Amino acid sequence: MMYGYYKSGKMNQHAVFDLFYRKNPCDNGFALAAGLEEVVIFLTGLKFEEEDIAYLRSLNLFDEAFLDELKRFRFTGTVYAVEEGTVVFPNIPLMRFEGPIFQLQLVESACLSFINHQTLIATKAARMVQATRGDLFDHTHESVEFGLRRAQNADAATFGSRASYIGGFAGTSNLYAGQNFGIPVVGTQSHSWIQSFPSELEAFRAYASTYPDRTTLLVDTYDTLKSGVPNAIQVARELREQGYELRAIRLDSGDLAWLSKESRRMLDSAGFSNVKILASGDLNEYVVRDLMLQGARIDTWCFGTALITGDDCPALGGVYKLVAEEENGVMTPKIKVSENPEKITNPGYKRAVRLYLEDGMATADLIMLAEEQLDPSEPLTLFHPIHTYKRKTIRNFKMEELLVPILVKGEIVYELPEVEQIRRRAKTQLNSFPHEIKRPINPHAYHVDLSEKLWNLKQRLLKEARASK
């Protein structure tokens, strides 16, 4: 397509593309934006090396003048985006790209892959963290990421760790992600560790003497209740004599509800009520909820495959659509029609705001044309973009601008936050939404509305498109 734009003499024609998704993943009530840092690093470093040019030349598709254009290529577009760790919803632009159409077409697929992936995993993580909570329980649960070996290759593992930390996980077993993003690292031992010693007790002792102040013991290699937990209690006693406390035991198979309750009872009656219980083994948000209802005594949930692959919904489905293009020097809104009403795009150069009520809770998001003004001291009537009879009026609201400037004409104007700061933002954001939107099953649908002006523009362009057929 780049070559086509070049050959048609319109490579530098300006256009605007929105990146957004149409459906929350995993039947969740929201998504958690992530992946922006990876996009920024990609866009600001993007160029064609000699070997790339040589490969393209070898395809015998392109003329030399075009290859010269590629040699000079730098991304000079202007990019706005929602910050990582922002709670987002269908149709909200996660990113808005403006620049020469030739450039914007090139970056589409990579940007989609990064945002689709990290947003998916951050959302899955936030969803799992929500699942480990419930008003019935006063207990503090923690979730950790153990997915490396099942990740879809190295980037999926590393950026998946990052995204799950943003989503509220407490740590990862992936040291490389720990090193790259400053994420807390956690570890236990494998069954092969236990097997490689003459006995389970010796294996436990060897591990405890390696990490006396942070030992977690895997207790299910031979027999959890007859061998694993008694041996762990023995080692806990020996550690205590040396002035240390055993940190935790880990259950990795069997009936986790029953085993955790029995293990808790055994640990408590031996005087080790401070020893935590970790559970792992193909856990997902549904299994966790069910185990909690059964009264399982699990302190830390270790999620692997289901988290790192997004399991029941392994792609977010984000898209990248042309919403405006320069025509005779004027930026003109564009619409993509479809037989499926859900797939019709919101045209034009837009902004998106989140509206908060006086109690600090988010009440709706509003997508509008960039030039529109909103006065928070005036009452605002919102309406459903499809079922327009559904209306509500809000007063004395506060506004948060969702899209912030990231690159202006290719230059970075945004300070990329540390992952720790992004994680805090995610937490603050989640705290401003009611529980009904965050529950993992049958969440309440949050309002994402269009301004009247945008809605009217959309209807007009739709009519024109259908009339011109």
Add this chain to the structure above:
Amino acid sequence: MMYGYYKSGKMNQHAVFDLFYRKNPCDNGFALAAGLEEVVIFLTGLKFEEEDIAYLRSLNLFDEAFLDELKRFRFTGTVYAVEEGTVVFPNIPLMRFEGPIFQLQLVESACLSFINHQTLIATKAARMVQATRGDLFDHTHESVEFGLRRAQNADAATFGSRASYIGGFAGTSNLYAGQNFGIPVVGTQSHSWIQSFPSELEAFRAYASTYPDRTTLLVDTYDTLKSGVPNAIQVARELREQGYELRAIRLDSGDLAWLSKESRRMLDSAGFSNVKILASGDLNEYVVRDLMLQGARIDTWCFGTALITGDDCPALGGVYKLVAEEENGVMTPKIKVSENPEKITNPGYKRAVRLYLEDGMATADLIMLAEEQLDPSEPLTLFHPIHTYKRKTIRNFKMEELLVPILVKGEIVYELPEVEQIRRRAKTQLNSFPHEIKRPINPHAYHVDLSEKLWNLKQRLLKEARASK
């Protein structure tokens, strides 16, 4: 764990680990091994850089002598593996690692991630290719990969392209994968291309003049049958006047069965029966089978999300298990017991062979101890490893050694084949299995048996493990 092995004075104790999986992905009847090249590059390049040591030091967990060991670290293990493009089944070791336990423990997760990912996608691709075939159809179908934007980050896209080519796909839209692995690249235009011109016809003409000898036109932007196909026919006529032929049209939405039949009819009656029809839009193997039964006239299937994520089964579930360890200088077989009989490992230092009958078709795989000999001129009785009354005797068979040497004491002894050669191997391998094993739905289960000697060893170790509890 590495630090633990170091502290316990057993870091250089030799061990053997098998990498295998327990269940074919997506209810398929087989898997297609892939990912070995990535593993070899990883193992032979593995070292700890200064910055890695600095990070590990900053964790305040390790003593300096251990960090010095890491500075000297090189992988010196011996690795056998099934070659990429080999048809494989549950419990067959895809790789066997032998070396110091300290080293073997380090490489576990990365090797699993590479093999799990590429084997999954190669299998999904082979499964999709099988789905586009059927004895009822004489038609030659082709499958291409369009998954980049939905892949779980960059590596998943690139290595996913590679794996799908191994699995029988004809090409990819991912130029980067094309460049890296010499995979044929294919492309069409997006809806935004069509929208960015004043009319669909002008957009088609611009594309056709860019690539006159390889134009595929996306016909569903406005109205497939009223606008898209008639405009494509117009451009096909104009191309023919210049001595070119339009290559194909692409359908990306709507009822693909009906639209493809109508488009075919329109193209044929305009004299363009040579113009192919591509279909895309959330296709998977089930949709394809159903479209074929409806008589859809589709020549090329473009698979995206469902292929590149492994959709209904996004992780292979490969594991890495200790099967033998040096004890007092003798390599001693190890077993991992489990309440779940499927999860009990096959102990010992093993080989695996594929047995072919005189017609050249594979009849069973046999896992046995490495020192066992097999004489193909003698009758061989095979038995089911769980339901042992199920027996069959084969005669005059041929044997293929499945595990071949890749690294010996850290040195590469295997010539890594080109991806083209791997793809041919996959095709040859698939041709030696009956259709009943390859069909995508309810495939027949292929025999993977244990030799009597291995079976006896397993039973003995199981009894010992249970007695020692």
